[in-house]
Amino acid sequence: MGRAPCCDKANVKKGPWSPEEDAKLKSYIDEHGTGGNWIALPQKIGLKRCGKSCRLRWLNYLRPNIKHGGFSEEEDNIICSLYISIGSRWSIIAAQLPGRTDNDIKNYWNTRLKKKLLGKQRRDQLQARKGLKQEAKRGINSIGMINSTAINPENYTNIMINNQNPYWPELPVLAPQPYSSEIEQRRDSHASIRKLLIKLGGRFSNNGGDINNNNQPIHDAPSTHPHHLFPIESIIPTSGTTTTITQQLYELSGDMPSSAPPVFADQFAQGGGQYAMTDYAPASSSSQMLLQGQSSTSTTTNSLADHHQLEVERVYNNDVPGVQVLDGLEFLYDGNSTSTTYCWGDDQMNSFVSDYGILSAGQESCLLSDSSSFPDQPQ
DNA sequence: AACCACGGCAACCGCCCATTT
DNA sequence: GAAATGGGCGGTTGCCGTGGT
Numbered sequence: 414m415g416r417a418p419c420c421d422k423a424n425v426k427k428g429p430w431s432p433e434e435d436a437k438l439k440s441y442i443d444e445h446g447t448g449g450n451w452i453a454l455p456q457k458i459g460l461k462r463c464g465k466s467c468r469l470r471w472l473n474y475l476r477p478n479i480k481h482g483g484f485s486e487e488e489d490n491i492i493c494s495l496y497i498s499i500g501s502r503w504s505i506i507a508a509q510l511p512g513r514t515d516n517d518i519k520n521y522w523n524t525r526l527k528k529k530l531l532g533k534q535r536r537d538q539l540q541a542r543k544g545l546k547q548e549a550k551r552g553i554n555s556i557g558m559i560n561s562t563a564i565n566p567e568n569y570t571n572i573m574i575n576n577q578n579p580y581w582p583e584l585p586v587l588a589p590q591p592y593s594s595e596i597e598q599r600r601d602s603h604a605s606i607r608k609l610l611i612k613l614g615g616r617f618s619n620n621g622g623d624i625n626n627n628n629q630p631i632h633d634a635p636s637t638h639p640h641h642l643f644p645i646e647s648i649i650p651t652s653g654t655t656t657t658i659t660q661q662l663y664e665l666s667g668d669m670p671s672s673a674p675p676v677f678a679d680q681f682a683q684g685g686g687q688y689a690m691t692d693y694a695p696a697s698s699s700s701q702m703l704l705q706g707q708s709s710t711s712t713t714t715n716s717l718a719d720h721h722q723l724e725v726e727r728v729y730n731n732d733v734p735g736v737q738v739l740d741g742l743e744f745l746y747d748g749n750s751t752s753t754t755y756c757w758g759d760d761q762m763n764s765f766v767s768d769y770g771i772l773s774a775g776q777e778s779c780l781l782s783d784s785s786s787f788p789d790q791p792q
Numbered sequence: 793a794a795c796c797a798c799g800g801c802a803a804c805c806g807c808c809c810a811t812t813t
Numbered sequence: 814g815a816a817a818t819g820g821g822c823g824g825t826t827g828c829c830g831t832g833g834t
Contacts, residue, residue: 452818481801521801
């Protein structure tokens with residue numbers, strides 16, 4: 414069954430809004446409000462516009478206290494961190510940035526932030542290649558050394574047991590691969606950016622996010638809605654803001670359950686308010702703790718740490734359906750490089766990286782030797 | 793001065809979901 | 814329970830300004 418059009422397409426004006434139209438719409442809404450019916454609104458005020466168009470115009474432009482342009486570095490960081498956590502849920506991201514609209518943020522991400530990330534990667538790759546050539550001249554076999562250390566599950570387990578950087582997985586290391594045009598193409602894709610961010614700070618699951626009626630993951634079904642792996646608290650940098658953001662996510666997603674854990678807000682939202690333990694392993698002590706739920710941040714952090722350990726171990730053991738450990742990071746590697754040489758450097762994006770406990774300049778070596786140099790994780 | 797390429801952004805499109813009938 | 818309706822959202826398009834040649 415098709416849907417009836419929301420308006421008579423033949424008789425509605427399209428394109429840019431004139432100042433007169435803006436004034437009509439604004440004065441009417443200022444005086445009467447939207448009346449809860451956008452479709453009827455343009456007829457009431459004599460605008461030959463689609464109701465949806467009026468709504469969009471109001472929300473994105475005419476609404477009071479709208480800010481346009483001039484994104485601060487802090488806002489950049491918030492956008493990036495939330496993108497890591499919840500993906501392209503622009504309306505939720507916008508809710509964290511007063512005065513910003515989802516459309517603005519979406520445009521800002523697509524036109525600037527995304528390019529910032531990609532540009533940084535490319536510059537770093539070039540630098541890395543140079544550096545490795547120099548190392549090769551000195552006879553350093555960094556590739557073999559790194560592979561034997563980082564990808565060995567025993568070593569990884571030791572790291573976990575020693576409680577060294579239990580929250581963020583070290584970047585896994587691939588054997589060097591030939592530099593291909595396919596990789597070059599992937600580098601430019603939206604998916605690649607997301608995958609990169611996933612590996613650095615969280616995971617989107619295109620085929621693991623949906624749940625069936627029993628709240629069990631449906632790993633075969635492609636999902637357009639990414640589900641974050643790492644709790645948002647571990648990504649938003651400063652303590653004190655984390656709870657607020659989580660609470661706001663809950664508020665956006667429906668009635669906040671009194672005992673809901675401050676994680677998986679996205680799943681909560683997707684489940685129409687019903688808390689769903691998606692994407693995760695069958696009951697374990699860790700996941701059980703999470704399901705029990707804690708309302709205070711302090712009492713949940715152990716659960717979160719456990720959960721991170723569990724999930725990271727599963728990823729490292731290739732135990733997560735639909736998740737390839739290295740998928741998405743291919744473009745970070747070329748025939749001459751290893752992951753340890755890639756950091757995001759010293760521009761604005763680097764502050765994002767360092768703020769959120771992801772590798773930053775000068776921290777390359779901690780991949781293998783000194784994980785304690787990672788920034789403190791939320792406690 | 794004219795042309796072109798590119799980037800930014802406002803607006804539209806189409807889909808999904810919740811609510812109403 | 815099914816159909817109709819409207820709101821909301823993310824993805825995409827196309828216009829316009831700007832900078833380079």
